[in-house]
Amino acid sequence: MREFGYERAADVEGALALLGTDPEARYLAGGTNLVDLMKTGVARPVRLVDIRELPLDRIEVTEAGGLRIGATVTNSDLAAHPEVRSRYPALAQAVLAGASGQLRTMATVGGNLLQRTRCAYFTDGAGPCNKRLPGSGCPAIEGEHRNHAVLGASGHCVATHPSDMAVALAAFDAVVSYATADGPGELPLAELYPPVGDTPQVETALPPGALITGVTLPPAPVAARSRYRKVRERASYAFAIGSAAAALDVQGGVVREVRLALGAVASRPWRARAAERALTGGPATEEACTAAADAELAAARPLPGNAYKVPLMRNLVVALLTELAEEAPR
Amino acid sequence: MAPPVHSEITLTVNGEEHTLLVDHRTTLLDALRERLDLTGTKKGCDQGQCGACTVLLDGRRAVSCLQLAVAAEGRTVTTVEGLADGDRLHPVQQAFLDLDGFQCGYCTPGQICSAVAVIEEHAAGWPSAVTADVRPEAGPPELTAEEIRERMSGNLCRCGAHVQIVRSVARAAGAEEAAV
Structure with a gap:
């Protein structure tokens, strides 16, 4: 590991000032991803600014009836919070589906959004990777890509975003708040992760030096009946090979509102707008759910080794939506 | 100017305070085992994947291999050595x-x-x-x-x-x- 300086910030202004414009400085929160990447040399910061003690560890109900979640709230506290479990159960489920109990107490909401892909060519730290060494190539396209993207990828990178939490946040229209030396800003989660294109090394739309301060969920009554389901290669403690967060409001057999976001299929949490459009206003039948899943997955461009993900996601979406439809109050 | 890469820190482990100079790269796991001779906590994968290094940090479980020692200053650490009450096991x-x-x-x-x-x-x-x-x-x-x-x-x-x-x-x- 490269040697580095360490400073601890007491407030947001102090953190911004300590980081400054140094491109080799990084914020440290839980460290569950960053410290791991520093050990393998993938991340080589010269200075760390520890933000874990910033007063951003609260979860509050907003006046509108949504939630404001501080950036340093731990995954454990987020998933245990009664308002999260009651208003956005799929968010609590998504967080609980990620990592392990002893990682969730360390990991934070802001860090979760900014965690790096687990693509083995990226984490390997040695060979080519367009994210790590822009222009060096993407070995995954010809190589091991069993768990790589089927939606929104490019010829330059097929890595996926590994977060479970962000999938639920995407379904609920989360807005990310950040601070910079020039003042605060906001980005809808849908705009936090830019399209891959030919710049896979550009992973967020945050300005340089920006510090995520929190995430706001607008009120969403439909979210009270929501669910997160994750498919993985063992029963627990593994990254998804496919996941989905869904919320469904059915009245008189007609879909009034539906939210759907997919995980482990793209470089970002994938909001399934085509599926939502296909289902809204129609019957909540298995046939309609299947047509909605197909509408979304028509854009899939799988590679030979991950083509299984298309039927897997189709089955997952249909199962999750029909389950929610069957449980809807009559 | 290069920033300092060492710090003097105080760790509170199993109720005892220890002051030590650490390279910032030192994990809590290595500080416990190599500096404080608390070898009950084990190093398995050193990547946060196996849980062998789990300790209690401010009363909550955490993997000590991904916790920088310098970032644990001011926090309370309990290791397996600190669970028993004298001769009475937890x-x-x-x-x-x-x-x-x-x-x-x-x-x-x-x-x-x-x-x-x-x-x-x-x-x-x-x-x-x-x-x-x-x-x-x-x-x-x-x-x-x-x-x-x-x-x-x-x-x-x-x-x-x-x-x-x-x-x-x-x-x-x-x-x-x-x-x-």
């Missing part, structure tokens, strides 16, 4: 002994620290990934074998002693009827 330790909740023993300190936290998290009403209904109005989940397995999934056991680990956690939690 109920989780006693249950692991009574029920053979281990084979080679290498993962055991991490399993035990994790289990202590699992029991507290469950008592606080925290749901898990296998809890059918996470909404608070559904009430706290029963600590079944399935719940224990999920909550302990961050601790790998290469020997495969899981059956008795689950029983040990259940006994220490007073949940043997639900879990066995």
